[in-house]
Amino acid sequence: MIDAEKLEILTESAKYDVSCSSSGSKRVNSAGGLGNASVGGICHSFTPDGRCISLLKILMSNDCIYDCEYCPNRRSADVRRATITPTEICELVIGFYQRNYIEGLFLSSAVFGTPDKTMELLIKTVEMLRREYRFNGYIHLKGIPHADDLLIMKAARLVDRMSFNVELPSEKSLKLLAPQKTKQSLLLPMKNLQNAITYDKVNKVRRKDAVIPAGQTTQMIIGASPETDGQILKLTEALYRNMGLKRVYYSSYIPVVQSNLLPTVGAGLLREHRLYQADWLIRFYGFDVNEIVDEGENLSQEYDPKCAWALRNMHLFPVEVNTAPLATLLRVPGIGAKSAYRIIEARKFGKLEFEHLVKMRVVLKRARHFITCKGKFYGVENINQVKNCLLLGDGGEVTEQLSMFSEKSVALSALTGEV
Amino acid sequence: MIFYICDGTPENFFTAVFDAYNTSECMITSDKELQLSLGCATVSVQTDLKKCERVRRGLKKYDKHAEEDILAALRSFNTNKEQICFLYIKRLLAHKKPIRNAFSLPEVVDLDTILHQITYEIHRFTGFLRFKETANGTFYAPYSPDNDITDLLMPHFAARFRAPFIIHDVKRKIAGLFNGNEWIMTYVGDAEICLSESERAFESLWKKYYKSVNIKERPHEKQMKGYMPVRYWKFLPEKNG
Numbered sequence: 075m076i077d078a079e080k081l082e083i084l085t086e087s088a089k090y091d092v093s094c095s096s097s098g099s100k101r102v103n104s105a106g107g108l109g110n111a112s113v114g115g116i117c118h119s120f121t122p123d124g125r126c127i128s129l130l131k132i133l134m135s136n137d138c139i140y141d142c143e144y145c146p147n148r149r150s151a152d153v154r155r156a157t158i159t160p161t162e163i164c165e166l167v168i169g170f171y172q173r174n175y176i177e178g179l180f181l182s183s184a185v186f187g188t189p190d191k192t193m194e195l196l197i198k199t200v201e202m203l204r205r206e207y208r209f210n211g212y213i214h215l216k217g218i219p220h221a222d223d224l225l226i227m228k229a230a231r232l233v234d235r236m237s238f239n240v241e242l243p244s245e246k247s248l249k250l251l252a253p254q255k256t257k258q259s260l261l262l263p264m265k266n267l268q269n270a271i272t273y274d275k276v277n278k279v280r281r282k283d284a285v286i287p288a289g290q291t292t293q294m295i296i297g298a299s300p301e302t303d304g305q306i307l308k309l310t311e312a313l314y315r316n317m318g319l320k321r322v323y324y325s326s327y328i329p330v331v332q333s334n335l336l337p338t339v340g341a342g343l344l345r346e347h348r349l350y351q352a353d354w355l356i357r358f359y360g361f362d363v364n365e366i367v368d369e370g371e372n373l374s375q376e377y378d379p380k381c382a383w384a385l386r387n388m389h390l391f392p393v394e395v396n397t398a399p400l401a402t403l404l405r406v407p408g409i410g411a412k413s414a415y416r417i418i419e420a421r422k423f424g425k426l427e428f429e430h431l432v433k434m435r436v437v438l439k440r441a442r443h444f445i446t447c448k449g450k451f452y453g454v455e456n457i458n459q460v461k462n463c464l465l466l467g468d469g470g471e472v473t474e475q476l477s478m479f480s481e482k483s484v485a486l487s488a489l490t491g492e493v
Numbered sequence: 494m495i496f497y498i499c500d501g502t503p504e505n506f507f508t509a510v511f512d513a514y515n516t517s518e519c520m521i522t523s524d525k526e527l528q529l530s531l532g533c534a535t536v537s538v539q540t541d542l543k544k545c546e547r548v549r550r551g552l553k554k555y556d557k558h559a560e561e562d563i564l565a566a567l568r569s570f571n572t573n574k575e576q577i578c579f580l581y582i583k584r585l586l587a588h589k590k591p592i593r594n595a596f597s598l599p600e601v602v603d604l605d606t607i608l609h610q611i612t613y614e615i616h617r618f619t620g621f622l623r624f625k626e627t628a629n630g631t632f633y634a635p636y637s638p639d640n641d642i643t644d645l646l647m648p649h650f651a652a653r654f655r656a657p658f659i660i661h662d663v664k665r666k667i668a669g670l671f672n673g674n675e676w677i678m679t680y681v682g683d684a685e686i687c688l689s690e691s692e693r694a695f696e697s698l699w700k701k702y703y704k705s706v707n708i709k710e711r712p713h714e715k716q717m718k719g720y721m722p723v724r725y726w727k728f729l730p731e732k733n734g
């Protein structure tokens with residue numbers, strides 16, 4: 075069995091990768107097999123930093139030949155090194171899974187030896203899990219940049235999800251801070267995987283043989299380099315639209331490494347949170363990045379992106395809850411997908427009054443300034459007053475970053491950015 | 494005010510609905526700690542399968558999902574659950590069409606709320622349940638959910654595991670037993686457990702993992718507790734020692 079110190083080293087090395095989701099796959103159990111995947115994903119625990127543990131997130135090795143500036147495992151860093159074998163990983167996954175500690179495995183690795191050699195060992199591990207241990211739980215595999223295309227495709231048939239991290243929001247920053255990785259080494263495999271997914275769809279490949287049923291994700295570090303939120307979100311939009319990614323993760327920079335190329339202070343949770351909120355607007359509410367923020371600008375700290383957008387577009391409000399179409403309701407600050415759905419359903423049974431919305435538990439603190447119920451308006455008229463109300467409603471979060479999720483409704487959306 | 498006192502079984506509740514249907518001032522409850530004020534009368538409901546069947550048929554006639562919803566809601570820990578279900582049934586029978594989405598009706602919101610609590614708790618325990626391997630190879634998971642959900646959790650785990658397992662609601666003293674093939678529900682008081690040799694090792698590796706994966710620089714206990722309420726911690730090894 076794996077040695078506890080190795081587990082510690084390889085977990086600590088992997089923990090800054092924010093992706094942990096186990097959603098998007100419907101893999102079923104096989105006769106005599108162990109495990110299946112639950113399409114919505116399942117959280118098995120939460121750590122004191124408020125994050126969910128769903129997958130066992132671990133590196134196979136932290137002994138890296140590359141020298142990415144921001145990374146605690148880079149070649150030139152003086153840290154404890156460890157490497158574990160495919161068997162050790164498999165035993166750990168099975169032991170944890172049987173006890174329901176985890177939903178599956180998120181396996182990643184530093185580049186040790188060569189990219190191909192690293193990729194081969196990762197594949198060997200997941201192959202062992204699937205074939206010898208007949209494990210049908212969730213597997214997310216991180217792709218190794220510069221590894222052979224065929225190896226990547228082989229891996230993609232065994233796992234539920236893959237990710238190549240774009241790492242930084244521009245090619246320039248990538249060159250500066252991750253000199254051995256090139257834009258091509260990250261984007262090309264993404265494109266190849268997307269093509270393979272499309273091929274399987276068109277040719278109706280059976281689900282159990284299809285490549286990465288839960289698709290691809292990526293991650294970038296925010297605040298280690300000078301890009302604006304506008305640039306970051308432009309890139310995000312392109313990744314969703316051109317690469318068909320399921321999810322883009324943002325990891326606000328934490329100064330764990332000393333370097334004169336890097337800032338000495340972290341980017342803070344608020345910036346990351348605002349990016350997730352904007353990301354949500356793009357994915358689910360039909361917003362274009364251009365509507366949310368200009369390319370050279372950052373998101374507002376004071377208001378969430380939907381509020382900020384509404385305040386810039388007061389001429390579109392108020393909207394009538396009894397007649398506004400879904401897409402319009404979704405643009406009202408404070409009304410999320412669930413409330414919008416309830417409104418649409420409930421108004422089939424009769425005209426809605428303000429009191430009805432209260433009873434339906436639509437959060438009206440912000441929304442009331444942007445809606446009418448049967449023609450009646452319940453907010454304040456003056457835009458400056460509205461701005462003030464919204465600010466207060468947000469709990470003074472600018473000065474108090476760490477307690478910004480103290481409100482329960484906000485806390486529940488903190489991981490997703492739902493607004 | 495008349496209180497119809499139920500014994501906690503669905504059949505008894507549906508009988509109570511039948512009996513209470515035309516009583517103007519009444520409540521249905523199975524709450525054993527009910528405090529009665531002056532001028533209240535109680536009726537203890539006698540299960541009558543014919544009455545029960547008529548109520549069920551009435552539900553089916555107007556909304557084919559209503560019975561399922563009511564049966565789920567009756568598992569709630571909410572002491573008002575019978576009354577909430579009763580008012581919902583009355584409203585449905587008066588309306589003669591499905592009302593599940595009429596969120597402007599208080600009866601609908603109330604039922605939806607307790608149903609949501611139950612489905613949310615089931616979902617949570619698909620993640621928070623913890624099994625221990627016993628010496629004979631059976632996996633054993635004790636827990637203490639707010640709602641009576643054990644038989645609703647069993648299919649999830651029966652689909653993913655092949656080894657025999659037991660899910661034990663220690664508060665209600667009931668358990669689901671899976672033999673590797675099928676599962677049943679039964680009463681289980683205290684269980685005596687002899688752990689397998691590797692159990693401790695895996696548990697301590699898990700604790701090590703839990704500690705290592707946390708980012709100390711970004712503490713956020715409030716959010717952790719919001720997602721994983723403290724009352725659930727008792728059975729989580731990572732939150733104990």
Ligand code: SF4
Pocket residue numbers: 138139140141142145146147148149183184185252
């Ligand atoms: S490739 Fe770069 S980011 Fe990855 S482990 Fe090596 S140094 Fe760190």
